[in-house]
Amino acid sequence: MNAFGRLFRVHIFGESHGESVGINIDGIPAGLPLSVDDFLSDIERRKGGVQKGTTPRQETDLPIFKSGLFNGKTTGAPLTIIFENNNTRSGDYEKLRAVPRPGHADFVAHKKYGGQEDYRGGGHFSGRLTVCLVAAGVIAKKLLNEIKVVSTILEIGGEKDLEKGLQKAIDEKDSVGGIVECRVNGLPVGLGEPFFDSVESLISHAAFAIPAVRGIEFGTGFAAAAMFGLQHNDAIVDGEGKTKTNHAGGIVGGITNGNEMVFRIAIKPTSSTPREQETWNWETNEVGPFSVKGRHDLCIALRVPVVLEAITAMVLADLLMLEQRISRIWNP
Numbered sequence: 001m002n003a004f005g006r007l008f009r010v011h012i013f014g015e016s017h018g019e020s021v022g023i024n025i026d027g028i029p030a031g032l033p034l035s036v037d038d039f040l041s042d043i044e045r046r047k048g049g050v051q052k053g054t055t056p057r058q059e060t061d062l063p064i065f066k067s068g069l070f071n072g073k074t075t076g077a078p079l080t081i082i083f084e085n086n087n088t089r090s091g092d093y094e095k096l097r098a099v100p101r102p103g104h105a106d107f108v109a110h111k112k113y114g115g116q117e118d119y120r121g122g123g124h125f126s127g128r129l130t131v132c133l134v135a136a137g138v139i140a141k142k143l144l145n146e147i148k149v150v151s152t153i154l155e156i157g158g159e160k161d162l163e164k165g166l167q168k169a170i171d172e173k174d175s176v177g178g179i180v181e182c183r184v185n186g187l188p189v190g191l192g193e194p195f196f197d198s199v200e201s202l203i204s205h206a207a208f209a210i211p212a213v214r215g216i217e218f219g220t221g222f223a224a225a226a227m228f229g230l231q232h233n234d235a236i237v238d239g240e241g242k243t244k245t246n247h248a249g250g251i252v253g254g255i256t257n258g259n260e261m262v263f264r265i266a267i268k269p270t271s272s273t274p275r276e277q278e279t280w281n282w283e284t285n286e287v288g289p290f291s292v293k294g295r296h297d298l299c300i301a302l303r304v305p306v307v308l309e310a311i312t313a314m315v316l317a318d319l320l321m322l323e324q325r326i327s328r329i330w331n332p
Contacts (some may be wrong), residue, residue, distance in 0.1 A: 010314055017085060081135050156299055193254060251271055
């Protein structure tokens with residue numbers, strides 16, 4: 001559905017071209033100082049139009065608090081924040097109604113919801129809703145306090161030189177994907193559970209809520225398949241659990257081991273490529289050519305790092321609450 005988490009519970013709502021998108025978060029402790037200024041830095045990092053290769057659509061994205069905040073502090077009640085959609089061009093999507101875009105949710109949404117879905121800009125499936133995740137991440141990061149979550153882009157279009165990878169897309173008048181890495185420092189030993197609620201399981205679950213994610217790996221990831229056991233094992237060097245290497249990426253048996261958590265996600269090329277494609281036409285009942293118009297990212301990966309930090313912080317805040325450790329790291 002549209003909710004995630006057990007104690008730090010996040011619910012997102014809205015559509016890309018509706019009046020607004022928003023988020024409701026239950027479980028935030030009372031007394032957490034919160035203001036519009038807290039959100040500005042991360043929201044700016046997510047915006048399109050501020051860097052080459054991203055959509056020119058820009059929204060102010062100032063958070064509007066509807067509940068759960070009083071005198072600049074959280075009340076302990078569910079916190080509701082909305083972000084208004086003021087810079088939409090819905091007409092760009094009218095002509096696409098008959099042609100579901102390859103790589104998008106158009107076709108499956110139409111079938112699942114019987115044609116009642118809001119198709120403008122991808123509706124509820126749009127990356128526009130990641131601003132809600134970023135907002136949740138801002139709050140989760142404040143709760144994490146000294147635990148630091150940082151994401152960076154490692155590759156664009158298969159190139160470690162990010163500018164070169166982006167230029168490939170520009171030259172081809174096409175889109176490209178990328179790889180984004182997240183590192184977390186300051187985690188205690190013991191977060192997570194074996195099997196279904198392992199840290200990897202929960203982070204993976206949340207990561208795939210980011211549109212365009214196609215894969216995830218922790219530590220050495222798929223490269224571990226080509227390693228010997230002695231080579232891959234991380235030797236423990238002290239009583240706190242510090243290891244000589246970190247092939248496990250800070251998680252063993254589904255549980256944090258106190259070392260740096262490291263994982264990466266693969267982002268597919270933007271589906272809305274300006275190149276001509278073919279797809280099924282519901283009006284003619286035939287396959288035909290079409291091209292996507294409107295404002296779209298050439299590389300979605302450019303805007304993903306802050307969203308990846310957000311979902312990671314959400315998961316960790318929830319785990320810390322379950323372990324009753326939030327009070328130890330956050331003092332109201």
